[in-house]
Amino acid sequence: MKISRLPRIKGYRVFRDFTWPEDLHGFAQFNVIYGWNGSGKTTLSSLFENLQDKRPVSDGDVVFAFDDSSRKIAGNRIAEEAVPHVRVFNRDFVARTIEAIGKSNVAPIYYLGKESIEKQKQIESLRDERQRAVKASDKAENKKRKAEKALDNFCIEKAKFIKETLLGSPDHANYDKRGFRQAVASIKASPQPRALAEEEKADFRKQKELKAKGTIPKISAPSVDIADLKTRVSLLLGRSVVSQVIADLANDPTVGAWVQQGLSLHKGERETDTCRFCGNDFSAHRRAALEAHFNDAFASFQDEAGQEIKEINRLHESFEAVAVVFPDTSRFYENLAEEAEKAISTAKEVVHEVIRVLDSLTAILKKKKANPFESVSLEAGEPNLESPGQSISAAIDAVNEIIDKHESITGNLTTEIRNAYRALEQGYVLEAVPRFDELEELAADAETTLGQVKDKPSEIKANIASLEREIREHRRPAEELNRELRAYLGRDELKFDIKETGYALSRSGQPASDLSEGERTAIAFLYFLKTLEDKDFDVSKGVVLIDDPVSSLDANALFSAFGYMKVRTKDCHQLFILTHNFSFFRQVKNWFHHMKGQGKKKLEQRPARFYSLHTTLTDGFRNAAITRIDPLLEEYESEYHFLFRQVYEVANDTTPETELSQFYGMPNIARRLIETFLAYRFPDSSGDLIKRFDRVEFDAAKKTRILRLLNTYSHSGGITEPEHDPSVLAETRDVMKAILELIQSVDAEHYSGMVNLLTPAGEDSYNG
Template sequence: MLKSIEKIKGLGVYQNYNKPAGTQEFGIKNLIYGWNYSGKTTLSRLFAQLEAKTTNPDLFGCEFSFETDNDAITEKNFTLSSISVRVFNSDFVKANLHFDGGSFNPILLLGKESEEAQRKIDKLVERIKRSDSVQRKLNGEVEALKSRIAQTKTEAAKFIRQRLKVDPYTAAHLGQDVQVVSILDSQLLMEKELSDAIELALTPDSKRPSTVDELQASPAIEALYKEAVTVLAATPSFSRTLKHLEENPEIERWVQSGLHLHSTTGACEFCGNELSPARLEALRTHFSKDLTDHQEKVNGLLERVKAAELRLTWPKAAELNPQFRDSYNLAIDVLPAAINALNQAIKKLTGEVQRKADDSRKTMTPSPLAQGLEVVIKDAVTAVNAIIKQNNELASNFTKARSDSLRKAKYHYVQQFLDEQDAAGLEVKRDRQVKRYERLKAYVAKFQPEIDKLQAQISQAQQGREKINERLASMLGSEAVQIKVVKDPAGQDRFQMIRKDGAPAKNLSDGERTAIAFSYFLTKLQEIKPAEFKETIVYIDDPISSLDANHIFQVTAAIRALFFTQQDKNAPWKTTCKQFFVSTHNFEFFNLLREIKPVASKQGARLFLIKRIAEKSSTLEDMPASLARYQSEYHFLFEVIHQFNQAPDKTAHDVLMLLPNAMRRFVELYTYSRLPGPKDSELVDERAEVLFGVERAKRILKIFHYFSHGNTLDRFAGNNELIFDLEHAVRDLIDAITENDRPHMDALIAATQP
């Protein structure tokens, strides 16, 4: 329950409001009286912010504090407040009622919920239209891209068909290959690989390749050279040697070669002389077994070195399949020079071993051997044989190899097609546009259920139409306007205002619009469940604007029926809601509501006054006794005038701001009570001239006519010379009534006393 407003800062006429000391707390029923421009509507907007739980942009930056039964509600925490509030004011009317349409078919859009729902429907329908337009555009773009992609596929398939001589090969075949290639690593071939693959793929059976023999070569020099190093460095051991033979190796070799012919003594086969046993023994001793073994090693090495010379022949390149010829020639080109280098090294080693054989006793060292003679030849032979092996495998599996080459070449062109498509981005563009198209379809598909839901909300919002009609008849009479449901061009339900004869209600008066708005508000409140309504705070700001006295009674009756209840006519009034606030500038309406006095311990009815005390300063305080005691605004108006007349400082702003309107209104009521003729036939000036005299009446009314239409200090500040006449004008009025109607003046003064 709200107990009081402790402060308001930076809000309209409440620039620095603090609750006046001694002001009573809010009760269950709270009536707030104030003249126009005093700050009633601004106060209602503060309550409306508690209802919305969101900041009103017009109230942004203001500070406020409501004291409650629990923690204070301020601008910092009001969005978290759990209190339930409902507010009727001019903002509610603007938000919920719009009287649109032409003069022959006025349509009433009734209810913020239904209007908001219809606005959402209109937006959704517009979105659907825009989406349909975009979808058509996207569909056209997708079809154009599909056509371009299909054309490129057709052209690519035609190229592959003609280049590789595969028939049939259509865009459909290309599409199948695209699915395969797209999941593999890149199938692009190097230029040579592609050329070989195409050549093999196009090779007819009549030109299928034949097999060729692999090369057989086992170059051996390193082991022989290693052995030669040992053999050439070795010398035989001798027990007794013949110096002549030792010094003449050729003779020695000659003698050694023929010694076996003279196994026994006898005549020499060369000279015929007798070969003595001693000489034969000497020769045999010279040629020892160690020498013989050594010579055999040297001679054996010599034979093997001579045999190591390499003689190798190889197939001609023309004997191989064309795709291998270039690589074959590159590999085979290494062999001639390598073989020649090997054979030259062998010849050189042969000569060195031969010299050792000719002079066994001489220690020798072979010339250094070049590195890698065997490896170069072996590697070259291995490379050549690898190519020959590929050629032979191809020859042996020609049909499969040709098929594989055709597949490689074809996949190369398919990959090329895919890369070109990626570069052009046609597939990506198409897929992107298709996804946008599908998203739009899904997006639009969600709209219809939402539209149906919103239309159901509108229908639900219009269920109170008959109840509103009942209230209109009560407030405005049987001739009042009524609401009926009509269809707009889009087939949506709308409320149309009609007269009793069924004709469209044109040019609705302000009073009729006020009655419609308040009827709608009361009907909306009845949507709240009773248990929830008991916990709801209701604030109503001036619901009787532009209504005459009869209608004011009807509005009062409607308020009494909805917000107050009695068990019987003698029982006290009780409120049906948690707290009830009404602010008004109409004293008659104020008095009618004042008659309803709900009884509750310490929380009954409360009366408050809002008054303007400065240009940007209003205050909310307890109702003055002059208003609280009497059933008339007249006493209060006189009290304002009397207080000014008695005030020692007549420049105080709180007095100046109230005085012009109070003076003008008091003169109207006083002169009318004295001269109660037809109200519309006489002006207050005319009545005042009759009662006060022409000159005095002009002095009294001139200044108050001027200032009563201004509500700012600027108007006072710009007319200093007139301000000085305020005191004289008030004095003239007091004197005029005192002179002409002393009992009336005495009674008024008495009424202002405590």
Template sequence: MSEAFIRHIDELKACGVFKDAPKGQVEFGRYNLMYGWNGSGKTTISRLLRSIEKGHIDPAFYNDDGELPTDFAFKLKMSDNAVIDHKNLTGFEDKVRVFNCDFVRDNLNVDDGTAKPVYYLGEEQGDALKEFEAVSEKLKESEEALDKINNDHKNKQDRLNTQLSAQAKIISDNLADKGFNRASISKLLQSLDFQTAWSSFTLSDIDRDNMIRASKGVNDHVNQPLFSVSLPHAIDGLLTRIQEIAARTITKKAIEELDNNAALKKWVSDGLDLHQERQECAFCKSDIGAERIEELNQYFNAAYKNLISDIDQACADIEAYITDVKQTNPVDALNLFAEYRDAYKSTIQVFSQKKTALINNFMALHAAMLEKKNQSFSGIDIAAASQSKTLFGELKDAADAVNEHITKHNQHCTDFQKKVNEAKDKVKKHYASEIYEMFTQQNEELKALEEKKEEEENTKNGLQTRYNKLDGALSTHYFALDRINKLLASFIGRKDITLTANEKGYSIKRNNVIAKNLSEGEKTAIAFCYFISKMEEKAFEIKDSLIVVDDPISSLDTNALYAAGAFIRMHLQHAHQVFILTHNHRFFREMYGWISVISFASHDLVLVLLNDHYTSASF
């Protein structure tokens, strides 16, 4: 605004009560005092000038549809002939300050939701409070929406769980499977194999009942072990040794008495071993001559002893074979399914025959070895040795025949359980298919609720973040309360009304008691003192600025009115240009008396009488 000031209003169209004004041009001065009744246009003039302060047209000029009247226009002529109109409002924001009812509304806000109302000073905190209240309401709505979503989800999930449990119980009862529960059927319904072919799992009533019966089949049999015929040593090696022993002969000195008596021969052989270091017979106590010992040693030489040792080892091996073969027995036929028993018994009978034949063969070999002891000086023929290998092979073949029937039995056990399991699987899938469409629909609805919940949670979190930020802003105190309280006492001429800082916002006390209901005059007074305190900030130069004050003394008594007049004189007299608007005749006269004194020499006082269309002025 530089050094220029508003000289006059050239145009007012569709601006509040002014339809097309002024009809007579009024030239303004440094101090301008406007008087008019309510509805005469004072607030309209102040809003016009506040539009310059804000850099945009005041919202009050807009219609209910958010549009300006089509013929809306205003134009101000400056003292340097510059023009400010409704199309060009920017650039003057730091040079204009307007106090009116809108300033009171925007800068003194109250949160009266508690027993002790909390006030907020300043347009920033006022805006923050309004947004805080709006955000609080939205946050509450969001929390309620979340509660509803959660309740809907829980109720829907509970209903689904009830239906799943009921269907699972049907399956559990039909299959006598106590382990089949809600989780089991839910897992089945969610399996990919089931979902891709669920409609094919539905059975007719007859098929369903057949599968239920098949699922209850009881198998009293278990798998039986297969058996094998094995011997501790390879039979080929044993037979080779037996034949070698049978063919072996030894050279000896003949002693006819021993040759003719096998028992005596053994007795003497054993005794000779015991008397190698003795000279007296342990039996008869007679002396044994050296010649007799030598004679017997020649008869029982090392070759003979080795032969006897080999025969004994062969006999031991044959006995071990016989023991192993005797202990090789298949399972009892009663352990097999009935349909396999007769054939199984036949193979067992053959096996027993082959087993007996092999045992007899081994016993013949054993007897031949014992016979060889008595015929150590000549070879013997053992016919049984040529049959042993064949008999052993026949025994193994008989064992394989027995195992074939055991294998059939075991496969039957496996197949039986497999068929039972297949029947159970069909029953489960049948009953699951009955509720698949319901299950799918319910899950889709649950998923939609979960997505809605996630979206609402994001909304709630965003609101909560904004709520916390606004709450912090409202908890910040930007103003020096001591200064405002001093201004307030000066303005109304008493100290009974004061502001105190709370954790959030401010309390207003009347005689040290929190005031719950402020009068319009008290609200106006507090807001006006805040208005003055803002003008005292370093960034604002009052001597270069336009100050507009619209009715700052609403409802004040006479004494307070005089104090207010003095207060205004003190704080506004150095302004570059002043507009004071009032409907109070007493206040008008108070201001007139002050301004007429300070502007007497300069003729800077302009008096304007407002009526319904801003028509007259006097100087």
């Protein structure tokens, strides 16, 4: 598939309103388009770039025609239609193809090829990203380290506090952060225990300080039923003895008791008829009376009352003994002392209450015994006869229960002390858990953050290594590049050396810290020609466009470059060459003229065709157009012929001037014509156009007029004026005549020869 023409280009950059002329032949296999700077070559090459990238033309109205022009594709549909494979070399390609990348300003590293440059830029970007990733990783690592250190220091601090607080505990002698962490884990693994109150802590602190104390025997409480005892006493008190009562004895119990005892001393072995007290006779009658008074009933009652009193006295002695055997509270462990003191005090009160009851019962029985003939009753209102408020057994049991605790502590003292230590440890650990959790969460967050970034540097490093491998795989050997560059430029000043993933360039043995525009273009063009051998591009089926590949090259280098290009593009399916360099154009022209079939009469049968690209001024704006090349440019070896003809035709044009825009390009043409003429006429004069003008002997006013036009409207770097003066452009035709006069004045023979070349003999319409 070949591109036959560009039927329409409207509103696209400098091509404001271009329609392919009906009389302009279509593109052939080989095509050269000649146009000066600013004529639209870059714009035209950008349209071919759209085809190359299958990128729609977003601006203006552009149409491409293919093969016999029967197939046309709008520029905005390029991506959707089948188009030929295109490769474009232009300034954009140069910019994309060779670039110095890196931070070294002394010996930069150069990279060739868009992909390699993009990958190396990715590498540079990744290196920066890796530095940031390393910093982020280091920062996260440092944050994690600090968080873990804070947690570790907290554990150490708490472990030290617990160890010092529980000094003396074998289990905590080597207590450290590991023990503290284990304790925290144990608390968190089970239902969380209740926090200790300060009072509980004080008790456990006392408990852990316990020392083994002596055994405390239990207290045996006498068995007594006060209610039953009072019942028995009440019954005795209610009994009355029946006998022949001697009133004096009955009324005086003391005397009666004395007499009764005396009577017993006068019986049995001691029996006598003499009173042992007074020595008088103890008559039988008195003995019988006394014995009647103290008969068997009396004696029986006296015996019963005596036995009851004896029993009560026994109980009294038992309780008196109990009252003095209660242990001192100092014998108890400190944590039991208070409880023991309360229980013992209560028990003593109960014992003394019992003793008081027994004393009251004894007293009332003795009174009854002394006077058995009188009935006596217990008075419930007497305080000393009230039963104690608490059971004696319950009170004694309460004391014994504390004694059991004491004994249990003694028997399990080691366990009790250990439990106290452990309870205190648990309490201290429990208080530390909230802060531990907070620090642990910070450490966990830091660990998570680190986990998110720690692998990033190595991942980026792997990506960099992968890209570097890809660049190296596609990097051409330095020897091959040097050989091609030497063949292209015709000299070997520049040399490539492999460095890292790119190349170090040297110029005449010294590092090339910068490349000239010509050198950059040459290297890029070499690379471009090499890409025509890529697997994804078949040059025999593809379209190649080359825009000014010899920028800034000298004549020798230009010739070598052309020969190099010719060899590598001669088999193109379709080739377009755009140039403003007439020397290069002449090389291409000669190549095309010597192609097989180029001499055929029918233009459509020729393999190569020639075009011009120029601009006109419309409504104050440049408008580019593709036209057939002027025959002088195609047929003659010098651009000078063409320039002379342009100036000559304007100077001799007799048609009325309609628009100044028709003269817009003439100042440039005139400048190039004069510069070329004066350069040959005065080869020993260097400098700009004004200096050469100084050597020309010609009318000063006309010279000034010529320079004024060139200063205003030409694009020379040496002739500039800030503003365009339309009135100056109106003088174009007269100035062109003045230029011809100048040439004729300086070299009449040369002038005549040029005129004869343009017109039949004798038809010079302007001869000065």
